[in-house]
Amino acid sequence: MDYFSYRNGQLHAEDVALAAIAEAVGTPFYVYSAATLERHFRVFSDAFAGQPITLCFATKTNGNKAVLALLAGLGAGADVVSQGEMEHALAAGVPAGRIVFSGVAKTKAEMAAALEAGIFQINVESEPELEALSEVAQALGKTAPVALRINPDVAAATHDKIATGRKENKFGIDWTVAPAIFAKAAGLPGIAVKGVAVHIGSQILDLDPFRRAFERLRELVLALRADGIALERVDLGGGLGIPYHRDDPASPPPAEYAALARRIFGDLGVHLVAEPGRLIAGNAGMLVSRVVYRKQGETRTFLILDAGFNDLIRPAMYDAFHDILPVTAAAENAVLTPVDVVGPICESGDIFARQRPLPPIAAGDLVAFATAGAYGASMSSTYNGRPLVPEVMVSGDRFAVVRRRPSVAEMTALESVPPWLAKQA
Numbered sequence: 426m427d428y429f430s431y432r433n434g435q436l437h438a439e440d441v442a443l444a445a446i447a448e449a450v451g452t453p454f455y456v457y458s459a460a461t462l463e464r465h466f467r468v469f470s471d472a473f474a475g476q477p478i479t480l481c482f483a484t485k486t487n488g489n490k491a492v493l494a495l496l497a498g499l500g501a502g503a504d505v506v507s508q509g510e511m512e513h514a515l516a517a518g519v520p521a522g523r524i525v526f527s528g529v530a531k532t533k534a535e536m537a538a539a540l541e542a543g544i545f546q547i548n549v550e551s552e553p554e555l556e557a558l559s560e561v562a563q564a565l566g567k568t569a570p571v572a573l574r575i576n577p578d579v580a581a582a583t584h585d586k587i588a589t590g591r592k593e594n595k596f597g598i599d600w601t602v603a604p605a606i607f608a609k610a611a612g613l614p615g616i617a618v619k620g621v622a623v624h625i626g627s628q629i630l631d632l633d634p635f636r637r638a639f640e641r642l643r644e645l646v647l648a649l650r651a652d653g654i655a656l657e658r659v660d661l662g663g664g665l666g667i668p669y670h671r672d673d674p675a676s677p678p679p680a681e682y683a684a685l686a687r688r689i690f691g692d693l694g695v696h697l698v699a700e701p702g703r704l705i706a707g708n709a710g711m712l713v714s715r716v717v718y719r720k721q722g723e724t725r726t727f728l729i730l731d732a733g734f735n736d737l738i739r740p741a742m743y744d745a746f747h748d749i750l751p752v753t754a755a756a757e758n759a760v761l762t763p764v765d766v767v768g769p770i771c772e773s774g775d776i777f778a779r780q781r782p783l784p785p786i787a788a789g790d791l792v793a794f795a796t797a798g799a800y801g802a803s804m805s806s807t808y809n810g811r812p813l814v815p816e817v818m819v820s821g822d823r824f825a826v827v828r829r830r831p832s833v834a835e836m837t838a839l840e841s842v843p844p845w846l847a848k849q850a
């Protein structure tokens with residue numbers, strides 16, 4: 426469910442025509458619908474109504490300050506994976522008391538920053554990390570509120586690059602050794618053991634892997650309680666998938682996901698944490714691009730866009746499908762012909778879609794990639810000397826540029842030529 430639709434033959438975000446934004450900011454650009462973000466967050470939080478829970482939006486999905494501020498205003502916290510994300514979330518108005526710090530390689534400097542900021546929870550993923558955190562906390566005269574991230578060794582049907590919950594993945598502490606590490610954590614001076622965490626991967630469209638992971642967590646909580654380690658929090662992670670293709674299964678309804686969590690953890694009296702990312706932001710955003718050329722190859726027709734894989738890497742990185750919509754609706758009787766939709770990057774892998782049946786689209790026309798609000802702008806780069814594209818937020822009939830396009834001078838401002846080369850020049 427989103428707030429992008431055709432009105433009078435023009436694709437709109439809420440009440441704003443995408444063509445009008447293109448006119449104002451140039452292409453390519455990302456556009457986010459505030460109403461869609463709000464709707465998804467509310468559906469998720471309503472599903473957990475009455476349950477003590479901290480909902481931490483996974484910042485790496487879409488870290489735009491306006492997106493974080495909007496969600497923070499609705500009561501969201503943030504799941505962050507670096508000091509940069511943490512500081513950005515704090516600056517966007519996310520209270521420290523609703524921030525969870527995840528990630529496999531937190532440095533001591535990052536740990537110190539998290540402790541100074543007084544965040545809600547640090548999710549620890551290994552024994553050496555636990556020891557380092559205890560040392561840092563002790564040196565600061567603080568106690569770190571910790572959850573141990575467990576690797577439950579469950580396989581989820583998703584792309585290999587975004588599966589994280591199998592024992593051969595780098596994430597988390599093997600569930601088989603978890604009790605020993607918890608016992609160790611309980612004895613470390615700088616550590617306050619608060620809970621257990623899990624995150625089994627992303628774009629998961631079936632509740633069963635969540636069930637298996639949650640059941641393992643429950644067993645662990647009960648076993649630890651029997652050993653005298655009383656956990657008060659369970660962090661469910663993120664990972665709920667969304668449909669990208671019309672033939673994809675629908676997302677598992679958040680209400681069913683919440684019911685599953687309640688069924689498994691309801692009688693334990695724990696405070697839950699959830700870290701949804703894609704589910705909140707995925708279909709709240711589109712990437713809008715202009716066709717530069719329509720090129721007839723010997724065997725294929727190419728639609729060459731002004732957006733490339735540096736702007737939206739999901740197709741190249743994860744073989745992901747994004748619906749490609751003409752911004753001006755095709756005629757009802759338009760004939761679809763297969764085209765390769767490609768970008769301008771000097772790499773053969775800069776392909777958004779192969780042999781995609783599309784209505785007639787000519788040079789100069791605008792197209793929109795649907796479902797690009799998650800892992801879109803946040804994964805973009807300046808490869809090929811291309812400035813990061815603007816991000817725009819729409820709310821009703823208003824729109825605002827929430828990240829402007831930098832100039833080339835701004836892009837290169839951090840570079841310098843060493844004096845010994847400058848002399849030669």
Ligand SMILES: *Cc1c(COP(=O)(O)O)cnc(C)c1O
Pocket residue numbers: 483485486504527528624626627628662663664665700701702703704799
């Ligand atoms: C990426 C990530 C998330 C968010 O995953 P989604 O699939 O976008 O919901 C949540 N928690 C952790 C620890 C993550 O790494």
